[in-house]
Amino acid sequence: MNIGEVAKISGVSAKMIRKYEDSGLVPKAKRNVSGYRSYSENDVHSFRFIKTARSLGFSLKDIKELLSLWKNKKRASSNVKKIAQIHIEQLELKVNEINTMLNTLKHLTKNCHGDDRPECPILDSLSE
Amino acid sequence: MNIGEVAKISGVSAKMIRKYEDSGLVPKAKRNVSGYRSYSENDVHSFRFIKTARSLGFSLKDIKELLSLWKNKKRASSNVKKIAQIHIEQLELKVNEINTMLNTLKHLTKNCHGDDRPECPILDSLSE
DNA sequence: GTTGACCTTCCCCTTTGGGGAGGGTTTATG
DNA sequence: CATAAACCCTCCCCAAAGGGGAAGGTCAAC
Numbered sequence: 347m348n349i350g351e352v353a354k355i356s357g358v359s360a361k362m363i364r365k366y367e368d369s370g371l372v373p374k375a376k377r378n379v380s381g382y383r384s385y386s387e388n389d390v391h392s393f394r395f396i397k398t399a400r401s402l403g404f405s406l407k408d409i410k411e412l413l414s415l416w417k418n419k420k421r422a423s424s425n426v427k428k429i430a431q432i433h434i435e436q437l438e439l440k441v442n443e444i445n446t447m448l449n450t451l452k453h454l455t456k457n458c459h460g461d462d463r464p465e466c467p468i469l470d471s472l473s474e
Numbered sequence: 475m476n477i478g479e480v481a482k483i484s485g486v487s488a489k490m491i492r493k494y495e496d497s498g499l500v501p502k503a504k505r506n507v508s509g510y511r512s513y514s515e516n517d518v519h520s521f522r523f524i525k526t527a528r529s530l531g532f533s534l535k536d537i538k539e540l541l542s543l544w545k546n547k548k549r550a551s552s553n554v555k556k557i558a559q560i561h562i563e564q565l566e567l568k569v570n571e572i573n574t575m576l577n578t579l580k581h582l583t584k585n586c587h588g589d590d591r592p593e594c595p596i597l598d599s600l601s602e
Numbered sequence: 603g604t605t606g607a608c609c610t611t612c613c614c615c616t617t618t619g620g621g622g623a624g625g626g627t628t629t630a631t632g
Numbered sequence: 633c634a635t636a637a638a639c640c641c642t643c644c645c646c647a648a649a650g651g652g653g654a655a656g657g658t659c660a661a662c
Binding site for chain 4: 476477478488492508509510511
Binding site: 359361362365380381382400405406407 | 648649650651652657658659
């Protein structure tokens with residue numbers, strides 16, 4: 347398979363497939379006589395894995411480890427779980443951070459008239 | 475005031491003060507004879523404004539508009555409120571996205587033994 | 603035998619910070 | 633007065649995860 351077909355069926359763009367290769371996330375693809383990258387079904391499977399992991403917010407660094415564990419049939423599931431749990435903690439921190447912002451922002455906008463007068467508690471709060 | 479003092483009392487690093495100037499977020503600072511940037515109390519106020527707005531997650535593009543509205547005594551508060559509301563919507567989208575990830579991740583990790591055996595529903599799910 | 607759809611590499615851009623080099627200035631201390 | 637520390641300057645590089653697009657080679661279909 348050429349890169350375009352892999353992109354289509356894996357959902358990972360050709361651009362990113364090349365980047366993942368450059369960054370060492372996936373091994374270098376074989377090339378055909380004219381220099382085109384050539385892929386197997388297995389490669390497609392890997393790109394789907396990456397795609398799904400990205401959709402769960404895992405970083406490429408995490409995904410590199412996850413791919414390696416996935417391919418290692420002697421892995422310990424504890425290693426996978428650890429990565430996931432750390433990721434969960436990070437996401438929870440981020441959610442809390444955003445919710446704190448939202449609480450403040452909602453409070454401020456509620457008190458802003460939002461008309462053509464200049465008085466504005468939002469700006470007041472920012473300039474305090 | 476030199477940039478270092480402004481950085482200390484505004485909480486914005488000297489590095490970022492220069493970048494904000496480069497990017498046009500704040501006007502170019504005056505220079506003294508030796509080329510050092512020279513600031514007033516008013517400038518400090520602006521950097522505090524920026525710092526607070528950043529802590530609420532506003533982008534620099536938004537902050538540029540907010541600064542301009544802040545300095546315009548004939549502004550309409552509706553323009554400020556609009557920026558805040560759009561920002562709130564974006565943050566809510568992000569929170570929802572992260573919560574979706576968290577739901578999936580928590581479900582998967584709950585079902586992962588996390589011991590030295592290789593079976594792992596997390597990897598199973600990623601490779602589906 | 604040409605055109606269009608592929609593929610290649612290479613470089614640039616986004617966003618919001620930070621690190622550090624290389625070199626000039628100011629201030630404090632001996 | 634000299635020197636060292638603490639500033640300041642500009643310029644370039646880095647992160648993360650994508651995307652855009654140029655310039656040029658290849659393949660397939662008509």
